[in-house]
Amino acid sequence: MWKANDAKWLTVDVVGSSGGILITWKSSKWDLVSSSSGTFLMSMIIQDKSSSSQYLLSVIYGPISQSLRASLWDELSQVRRSFSGPWCVVGDFNITRYPEDHSRRRRPSSAMARFSNWIQQEELIDLPLLGARFTWTNGRASPIQSRLDRLLVSPEWLEAFLTIKKITLPRTTSDHYPILLTVEDENWGPKPFRFNSSWLHLEGLHQKIVEWWKSFQVKGFAGHKLLYRLKLLKEKLKEWRREETQNREAKIEALMSELQKIDRVSKEVPMSK
Structure with a gap:
């Protein structure tokens, strides 16, 4: 991916045949300030070497169990209380948020409601997804598809990166679509738009x-x-x-x-x- 002396990484081991988290970053651009991990979560505060700006990134692999999922929401909230700057939460949440997030349109559930309530409680922004409508498929002839993967950002993150977009990339070997968070025109700054x-x-x-x-x-x-x-x-x-x-x-x-x-x-x- 990058030359060996430029890549750093953190991991959370798999549990049985599921889970596992890998975070990599360019050490020439970012400094790792601190990190913490749990069974389903890895969080890190990173600092931009050019601007000294700091950001909190939390990567998750959500559990199926409702009780464990509730613990994950609590753990993420605790992580947030430790840092007031820009925050991004990304990963496979293993839960849909709305009935239309499933190709067969499931009924609203209490788990969906708790997920949405937690997002609103933490004032996170669920960025619009460009590209594919769903992020996971079972890959069968008549596939079941759903949007299990999300990328949530705080208002501070949005203020820091005004032109971010969340885009799905082509799926290859995985049953999940990769999601790219991209910043347009980062080097040139936002271009003014004038309505005539x-x-x-x-x-x-x-x-x-x-x-x-x-x-x-x-x-x-x-x-x-x-x-x-x-x-x-x-x-x-x-x-x-x-x-x-x-x-x-x-x-x-x-x-x-x-x-x-x-x-x-x-x-x-x-x-x-």
């Missing part, structure tokens, strides 16, 4: 905005729902603006081509007055 009020007078745009807004499925408490809907709307408007610019340039190019043809013809045949 004259766009509202363009035919069809108002209806598009209404349709886009209704299509956004964002989970979380009210403030973050609004934040992410606005963020997704901005992305849609950027895409629309690019398409409009390309269409406009294509039309200009076509008109210029026609004018050149007319110009050539006018040089060969005098145009009538």
Whole structure:
């Protein structure tokens, strides 16, 4: 993955045929400040060598047992109380949050409710998942699929990385889809986006905005729902603006081509007055 002298790692051993956690990082970019582990959890505070900013990362492999799962929520809450900065919780939670997180749409359960309550209690943000709808499959001809894997971040993490996206990658040998948390334009900084009020007078745009807004499925408490809907709307408007610019340039190019043809013809045949 990286050259040997640049890679550091921490592990939690498997329990029977399940579990196990591996965290790796580039030692040239990150310093490990502290770490702690449990049966289903590994947490670490890391420091960016270039900025000295610190971040808390918790990686989990969730248990199936409801009692053990309750212990995991308590343990994660204790970890959070030890650090007030940006926090990211990622892993296979082994529990779905909503009925639509399952391909066969299960009924709401008390376990789902407790999971959602814990997320809201810790004020974590369940980032929208781009790419695949589900993160796990049993791989059969008529597969059962569900969203067991999640990546949750604190408001402080979101403030530190304004342009993060959570994307599923192609599945290879595992029955889980890898999830990539990526920061766009990290080296260049966020690009300003300006909404031109004259766009509202363009035919069809108002209806598009209404349709886009209704299509956004964002989970979380009210403030973050609004934040992410606005963020997704901005992305849609950027895409629309690019398409409009390309269409406009294509039309200009076509008109210029026609004018050149007319110009050539006018040089060969005098145009009538």
